[in-house]
Amino acid sequence: MTDRIADIWGARTPYARGTRWPVRVDTKLEEGLTPDDVDHWVQSACVLCSNGCACDIAVKDGRMVGVRGRAVDTVNHGRLGPKGLYGSWQGMNGRRNGQARDRLTRPLVREGGRLVETDWDTAMDRVVERSRALLADRGPLSHGFYTSGQLFLEEYYTLAVIGKAGLGTPHMDGNTRLCTATAAAAMKETFGSDGQPGSYEDIDECDAIFLWGHNMAETQTVLWMRVLDRLAGPDRPAVVCVDPRRTPVAREADVHLAPYNGTNQALMNGIIREVIHRGWVDHDYVAAHTLGYDDLAATVEPWTPERTAETCGVAVDDLRRAVEIFGTRQRVLSTVLQGFYQSQQATAAGCQVNNLHLLCGKIGRPGSGILQMNGQPTAQNTRECGADGDLPAFRNWSNPDHVAELARLWNVDPLAIPAWAPPTHAMQIFRYAEQGSIGLLWISATNPVVSLPDLPRVRDILSGDRCFVVVQDLYLTETAQLADVVLPAAGWGEKTGTFTNVNRTVHLSDKAVDPPGEARSDLDIFLDYARRMDFRDRDGNPLPPWNDPEGAFDAWRECTRGRLCDYTGITYDRLRGGSGIPWPCNDDAPNGTVRLYGDGVFPTDLQQAETYGHDLLTGAVVAPDAYRARDPRGRALLKAAAYLPPFEQPDEEFPLRYTTGRTVYHFHTRTKTARAPQLDRAAPDMWVELAPSDAEELGIAEGDRVRVVSRRGHIETTARIGEGRPGVVFAPFHYGYWDTKPGDPPRAANELTMTEWDPVSKQPSFKVAAVRVERVGPGGRPSPAPTTAASAPARPDTVPATVGGADAEVHEDIAPVEPPSAATEELS
Numbered sequence: 001m002t003d004r005i006a007d008i009w010g011a012r013t014p015y016a017r018g019t020r021w022p023v024r025v026d027t028k029l030e031e032g033l034t035p036d037d038v039d040h041w042v043q044s045a046c047v048l049c050s051n052g053c054a055c056d057i058a059v060k061d062g063r064m065v066g067v068r069g070r071a072v073d074t075v076n077h078g079r080l081g082p083k084g085l086y087g088s089w090q091g092m093n094g095r096r097n098g099q100a101r102d103r104l105t106r107p108l109v110r111e112g113g114r115l116v117e118t119d120w121d122t123a124m125d126r127v128v129e130r131s132r133a134l135l136a137d138r139g140p141l142s143h144g145f146y147t148s149g150q151l152f153l154e155e156y157y158t159l160a161v162i163g164k165a166g167l168g169t170p171h172m173d174g175n176t177r178l179c180t181a182t183a184a185a186a187m188k189e190t191f192g193s194d195g196q197p198g199s200y201e202d203i204d205e206c207d208a209i210f211l212w213g214h215n216m217a218e219t220q221t222v223l224w225m226r227v228l229d230r231l232a233g234p235d236r237p238a239v240v241c242v243d244p245r246r247t248p249v250a251r252e253a254d255v256h257l258a259p260y261n262g263t264n265q266a267l268m269n270g271i272i273r274e275v276i277h278r279g280w281v282d283h284d285y286v287a288a289h290t291l292g293y294d295d296l297a298a299t300v301e302p303w304t305p306e307r308t309a310e311t312c313g314v315a316v317d318d319l320r321r322a323v324e325i326f327g328t329r330q331r332v333l334s335t336v337l338q339g340f341y342q343s344q345q346a347t348a349a350g351c352q353v354n355n356l357h358l359l360c361g362k363i364g365r366p367g368s369g370i371l372q373m374n375g376q377p378t379a380q381n382t383r384e385c386g387a388d389g390d391l392p393a394f395r396n397w398s399n400p401d402h403v404a405e406l407a408r409l410w411n412v413d414p415l416a417i418p419a420w421a422p423p424t425h426a427m428q429i430f431r432y433a434e435q436g437s438i439g440l441l442w443i444s445a446t447n448p449v450v451s452l453p454d455l456p457r458v459r460d461i462l463s464g465d466r467c468f469v470v471v472q473d474l475y476l477t478e479t480a481q482l483a484d485v486v487l488p489a490a491g492w493g494e495k496t497g498t499f500t501n502v503n504r505t506v507h508l509s510d511k512a513v514d515p516p517g518e519a520r521s522d523l524d525i526f527l528d529y530a531r532r533m534d535f536r537d538r539d540g541n542p543l544p545p546w547n548d549p550e551g552a553f554d555a556w557r558e559c560t561r562g563r564l565c566d567y568t569g570i571t572y573d574r575l576r577g578g579s580g581i582p583w584p585c586n587d588d589a590p591n592g593t594v595r596l597y598g599d600g601v602f603p604t605d606l607q608q609a610e611t612y613g614h615d616l617l618t619g620a621v622v623a624p625d626a627y628r629a630r631d632p633r634g635r636a637l638l639k640a641a642a643y644l645p646p647f648e649q650p651d652e653e654f655p656l657r658y659t660t661g662r663t664v665y666h667f668h669t670r671t672k673t674a675r676a677p678q679l680d681r682a683a684p685d686m687w688v689e690l691a692p693s694d695a696e697e698l699g700i701a702e703g704d705r706v707r708v709v710s711r712r713g714h715i716e717t718t719a720r721i722g723e724g725r726p727g728v729v730f731a732p733f734h735y736g737y738w739d740t741k742p743g744d745p746p747r748a749a750n751e752l753t754m755t756e757w758d759p760v761s762k763q764p765s766f767k768v769a770a771v772r773v774e775r776v777g778p779g780g781r782p783s784p785a786p787t788t789a790a791s792a793p794a795r796p797d798t799v800p801a802t803v804g805g806a807d808a809e810v811h812e813d814i815a816p817v818e819p820p821s822a823a824t825e826e827l828s
């Protein structure tokens with residue numbers, strides 16, 4: 001038994017390069033229960049991050065009472081992390097601090113300014129009435145949909161068909177825009193299409209791993225266990241961490257580069273220049289498989305190690321050592337996440353990681369690869385299915401043949417599909433709602449009143465009468481509180497569906513228990529809307545034609561036939577019992593595919609490409625003719641960009657650099673994790689992290705109350721004197737207002753962030769702003785920040801250690817069973 005609050009990653013199971021990661025089965029059951037008490041186990045996978053750990057849900061008396069990792073699954077080999085162990089099932093059960101269950105159980109409508117309970121017919125009729133009136137009055141552009149990275153594949157595909165073929169609106173996006181739009185954008189720019197090149201199995205094979213703006217130890221805890229087990233094994237891979245904070249990743253690193261937030265592109269240009277100058281470019285690979293080398297080499301040339309080190313605030317020696325590892329180790333794996341995607345020049349910097357691997361020919365081989373990470377559990381599906389505005393199955397908006405294919409599949413007029421302009425990104429959808437041209441905004445499974453940047457503005461947009469707001473959630477969130485209609489949704493464990501993790505691995509999550517009250521699955525809600533609106537195809541059949549999850553999945557398989565994300569070989573039956581399966585999976589690859597691009601051929605061909613690309617500095621689109629003239633024919637594109645300093649730089653009034661992110665114990669706006677007592681206690685309230693030297697200058701001590709002020713607003717909270725780099729202030733973005741009292745001071749990290757986004761991916765810049773910090777007074781006790789991970793105090797003796805206690809005990813079974821074999825081994 002292990003306290004997995006105190007011991008986040010659990011027991012080590014060291015292993016050597018080229019061998020299989022051992023199995024360890026983690027089980028957590030409600031206090032006092034043993035596995036014998038469980039009525040039955042239902043197969044699923046965790047939805048509290050993009051890792052997609054396979055698990056079985058324990059059910060007793062019709063309730064979820066715990067989880068157990070699935071030993072047979074290639075993703076987690078039985079392990080689960082703290083959020084999965086404590087948060088997954090208790091987050092759905094919905095009890096906080098011993099209070100009554102607080103899930104939404106009935107629809108709500110706004111009456112005389114207040115939200116009141118009603119029945120489904122009344123709520124849906126209100127939505128349909130508004131929808132019909134707007135369509136008659138202003139047409140489909142009056143409708144906007146803002147969805148999630150947390151629904152199921154079947155739900156996104158249904159929503160995409162409703163939006164694109166039923167209504168015909170281009171205004172549809174997911175919170176994936178805030179999350180991993182840049183992962184998709186960087187892969188599209190370089191390889192021609194979304195689609196993860198690498199594999200988790202590259203961890204088993206690599207000689208070095210680079211984590212670019214990725215605190216994997218806290219955000220994909222189970223993947224980090226795999227890394228830790230390699231690090232504890234006989235042939236330790238080198239670790240390079242690129243993060244301004246001293247995260248648990250940085251603590252394990254051979255080289256920790258701590259650039260100022262906002263300077264990634266300068267760092268990358270410096271690194272690439274050094275690779276070129278030290279002679280580590282694989283010129284044969286570059287000549288055969290890429291385009292754009294000369295331009296890239298010229299762009300990076302001014303970035304000498306000295307200039308790079310100066311701009312980024314890192315040491316020249318560290319920079320050189322990091323590059324040496326990349327250049328000399330045979331097999332190198334990179335992972336990239338929000339420190340890049342949400343920072344200055346997001347897509348440009350993401351592309352430079354792709355460039356590094358291409359330049360050295362370190363891609364598509366065991367141990368050499370790229371993981372342009374996802375964050376949310378089902379973000380991959382938002383993108384694939386087109387619920388983020390992309391066309392389903394990586395089809396190209398600018399390619400009329402692709403649009404015609406979809407029209408055939410859906411049996412609708414090609415002109416009905418709004419392909420005359422690029423899809424509207426989330427930040428623009430909110431702008432249209434602000435201006436009044438979007439009159440109905442339907443928000444599903446996301447909480448923008450806490451998670452979008454510049455909250456004063458977001459509250460203003462959603463609270464007025466300008467726009468009719470529909471919110472579909474499990475709980476009465478900050479966003480739901482501002483809605484005109486609130487629809488109670490069934491969530492994880494209460495409905496059936498599939499989703500795909502970072503690794504392209506598809507899992508099925510079966511329904512384990514009934515949803516509370518009258519809550520309905522998001523699939524049923526979307527289909528109900530479609531039927532009430534009476535959407536029809538060309539032959540007068542209902543659109544979409546399916547009525548259940550498996551029907552939607554089978555339609556989706558057809559939609560992917562012949563595309564990179566080919567699901568045709570995956571069925572619900574095949575997903576039951578064994579491991580998840582990585583796409584592409586079809587007749588040629590019946591067990592799925594571990595890594596892409598081993599042959600050095602990329603989907604950049606004119607007919608295959610998902611996009612013709614953009615200028616990385618301005619975001620200007622490359623026209624089809626210009627792309628045709630370049631004729632990539634399967635070669636990857638080495639895209640270059642000069643460094644542009646962040647929009648907001650420190651100055652006299654706002655002298656510190658502000659950045660935001662996560663802690664290991666909470667998921668986003670905490671609707672689930674705050675309802676798991678173990679997680680709630682471990683990180684109960686907001687804080688900000690200051691470097692010791694900055695704190696001293698400002699006269700601030702551990703636990704003091706502080707005000708953090710930016711040009712947008714201010715927050716008041718407690719200070720953790722941490723181990724971050726001087727000049728940088730970090731705030732977790734988990735803490736909104738649903739659990740505060742009226743009159744409490746503002747505390748959400750996004751009160752301070754900017755309405756700014758990357759020109760290519762359109763992902764907001766949550767990781768750069770300028771602030772000042774002022775001491776308000778003593779706090780009387782240490783800040784509530786956990787001591788176990790990146791927010792550890794600089795002086796541990798002054799703060800009690802974060803522990804879980806009796807109800808945090810988890811059973812770990814290092815089982816002597818064979819680890820699951822990789823799909824490649826079965827294939828070859």
Ligand SMILES: Nc1nc2c(c(=O)[nH]1)N[C@H]1C(S)=C(S)[C@@H](COP(=O)(O)OP(=O)(O)OC[C@H]3O[C@@H](n4cnc5c(=O)[nH]c(N)nc54)[C@H](O)[C@@H]3O)O[C@H]1N2
Nearest residue numbers: 049215219261262337338339343375376661662664667668
């Ligand atoms: N515990 C937990 N896990 C999660 C989630 C969660 O809410 N909680 N959410 C999931 C989701 S949706 C996502 S998207 C992922 C996110 O996972 P991560 O990207 O790993 O998490 P973040 O904390 O947002 O940011 C990572 C790191 O970026 C660093 N950083 C900040 N600015 C910069 C910069 O300019 N340059 C560089 N190089 N680094 C910078 C921060 O110090 C931080 O440590 O996590 C997923 N997993």
Ligand SMILES: Nc1nc2c(c(=O)[nH]1)N[C@H]1C(S)=C(S)[C@@H](COP(=O)(O)OP(=O)(O)OC[C@H]3O[C@@H](n4cnc5c(=O)[nH]c(N)nc54)[C@H](O)[C@@H]3O)O[C@H]1N2
Nearest residue numbers: 179445446447451472473489491660661668669671733766
């Ligand atoms: N400052 C700052 N802001 C950030 C970030 C950052 O690093 N810094 N990160 C950004 C990132 S990467 C992300 S992903 C976003 C996340 O931001 P949000 O998406 O706003 O955060 P969540 O709390 O995950 O909101 C999901 C909502 O969906 C509900 N839900 C869960 N499952 C279901 C379901 O099956 N059906 C329905 N209908 N509802 C469901 C939950 O109760 C919850 O209210 O935040 C972004 N905002």
Ligand code: SF4
Nearest residue numbers: 046049052053081084
């Ligand atoms: S690593 Fe992610 S998917 Fe796995 S248990 Fe933790 S939160 Fe769930």
Ligand SMILES: [Mo]
Nearest residue numbers: 178179375376
């Ligand atoms: Mo995310």
